[in-house]
Amino acid sequence: MLRTIRLTLAIVFFVLITLLFLDFTGALHTWFGWMAKIQFLPAVLGLNIGIILLLVILTLVCGRVYCSVICPLGVFQDIISWLSGKRKKNRFRYSPALTWLRYCMLGIFLLAIIGGLGSFVALLAPYSAYGRIASGFFAPVYQWANNGLAYLAERAGSYAFYETEIWIKSLPTLAIAGMTAVILIILAARGGRTYCNTICPVGTVLGFLSKYSLFKPVIDTAKCNGCGLCARNCKASCIDSKAHEIDYSRCVACMDCINKCRQGAITYTRRRPNPEPTTAKGTSVTAEQINDTRRAFLSTTALLAATAAVKAQEKKVDGGLAVIEEKKIPERAVQITPPGSLSARNFAQHCTACQLCVSVCPNQVLRPSGNLMKLMQPEMSYERGYCRPECTKCSEVCPAGAIHPITKADKSAIQIGHAVWIKENCICVTDHVDCGNCARHCPAGAIQMVPSNPKNEQSIKIPVVNTERCIGCGACENLCPSRPFSAIYVEGHKMHRTV
Structure with missing residues (x-):
């Protein structure tokens, strides 16, 4: 019992x-x-x-x-x-x-x-x-299964499921997880x-x-x-x-x-105990049954992986004509930590690198760090999305106090970093075109487009960042059309501020 x-x-x-x-x-x-x-x-x-x-x-x-x-x-x-x-x-x-x-x-x-x-x-x-x-x-197997169901549901006229992108967030973390799993399986077996x-x-x-x-x-x-x-x-x-x-x-x-x-x-x-654990009885399984199950599992996994790969490839082309070049991570002097973490020091001291916040981040902003001193601890980067002001999921799930619970109002006022404009990368300067993508999508209204030549109001406009209003959400960096590096990127703050 x-x-x-x-x-x-x-x-x-x-x-x-x-x-x-x-x-x-x-x-x-x-x-x-x-x-x-x-x-x-x-x-x-x-x-x-x-x-x-x-x-x-x-x-x-x-x-x-x-x-x-x-x-x-x-x-x-x-x-x-x-x-x-x-x-x-x-x-x-x-x-x-x-x-x-x-x-x-x-x-x-x-x-x-x-x-x-x-x-x-x-x-x-x-x-x-x-x-x-x-x-x-x-998680990848779970997501492949979800995407397979979403594919079938869509063709049946239902939207009960939606597709999610599957990608390797950090090779070092994946390698460590693999080695840990192998060691544990051998020891437990x-x-x-x-x-x-x-x-x-x-x-x-x-x-x-x-x-x-x-x-x-x-x-x-x-x-x-x-x-x-x-x-x-x-x-x-x-x-x-x-x-x-x-x-x-x-x-x-x-x-x-x-x-x-x-x-x-x-x-x-209640007396002084003597524990004697034993394994539960189990029915015998034949080698043929094991092989059939293994083949079925591998076939299903391969099918789901192939479907996901095809879908992923579709997202890398523009209308099937031009290849979309992926963005590269800029060199940041200070890495960005999530809103609610208070400071880089507080985050490093309390984070257990459990990846729970990474797994629930809907905008794919959080990913495990490859830095040796902060290996596997989450950090923020904006190549695949930006930190939306209305999202507080990471602060809700953190079990260790590395990210404190915050409200949506709090998040809109927390400055985790500030945007920096790189003139050499901006298509307004290099291609002489009007863009303004960063200014239009800035949720804090911290970016304005001003004439590149103050004496000529008709000159090409370039972005100017108000660092006092910028909260470091990364919308500008993520939505900047410049490739492979954005013309505007976020530099983190070691100590978070309130705007």
Whole structure:
């Protein structure tokens, strides 16, 4: 019964948190955004004392329930371990805890937080690691499926779905997400919760607290016949069946051991517990069934990818005649951080690089940074869109306090940067044509077109930027027709201002 409850809750949390990263509309965050905010590290960095106390109390009462129910990376490892258990059952065994490694990793992690090394923090943070995996690998498949449905719905006269552009936002982040996924899959398939009990800093902290938890799995030595079935199915490798002992700092309270024990010797009780996790029974799957499923999945994925590629190619030509040259990112002295982040320093200190804000940005302005010091942390760039004054989605979903919640009125008054005009790139000067695109679309009215020759009112007009009114939204940079570099671009502010 306890295992069934735990599995049900874990599946619900895992599916909904995954959907938060896949939902490019941002609609789910209204109802389930709190699931991101109760993750341990974002709560710590966001100084959400209430959530931290809640998780600490939960651990002191029930053990490491957070790791087996709430943490998406923990549940992801359980899924991999369960799938690998289909081929080889009873494959685990007790192993002594690598305490020195766990606390060394925790010490390095804390030093990285204190030293402001956000890139290293993001590498080890479990919630952030899963966010990158979901955004980098699950999201494209989800979007391909959405675009396929949109294509079919449009031909049926329905607009229940709409297409979204699929693109690689950052190759370094994608590569890191891929390596993380491969390492986790190998560790989970071979050793279950190896990552959680040797590397994960959150697991180490909660493991220390769980040694003093009120309720724990416990072994009744009078009933135990020493078969070792619990130890061979414990994915945390924390049950010493010969000594009838459980390492509670590594037990994730999965309740598998309670179901697996045929003698009923393990119970979840207030007495000093002895956790004995076991894997759930599964039906055998033939090699032919696996191959058929794999072929079907690959065929569907290839079809969706081909459709998306054709659609993407259509968007790169002007009426099928001229190729549209893509814009390049300008060299900014100061990178732009989202409205609500207060300053570049505050953003770097609190951001966990989970990619949640990147996944919900409807204008494709946010993307992971390739800068080594801020690797994987989101930054703003305007090649594909601009930061619309009416959009506050990133501030609504950030779980760590890197982007504070703001209203639409607040956003229109926050100056995250200012526009800079580059005379050499402007088609008004190079091609001697009237443009004014930047001035017409500036939502703050910060750009005016003035005669290039003050003495001749009929001369070609050029843009002039009022830096006091400009909020740095990037509408001018995005809509400038100059290629490959815009004639006007936004320079970020280290400290945000109010206009």
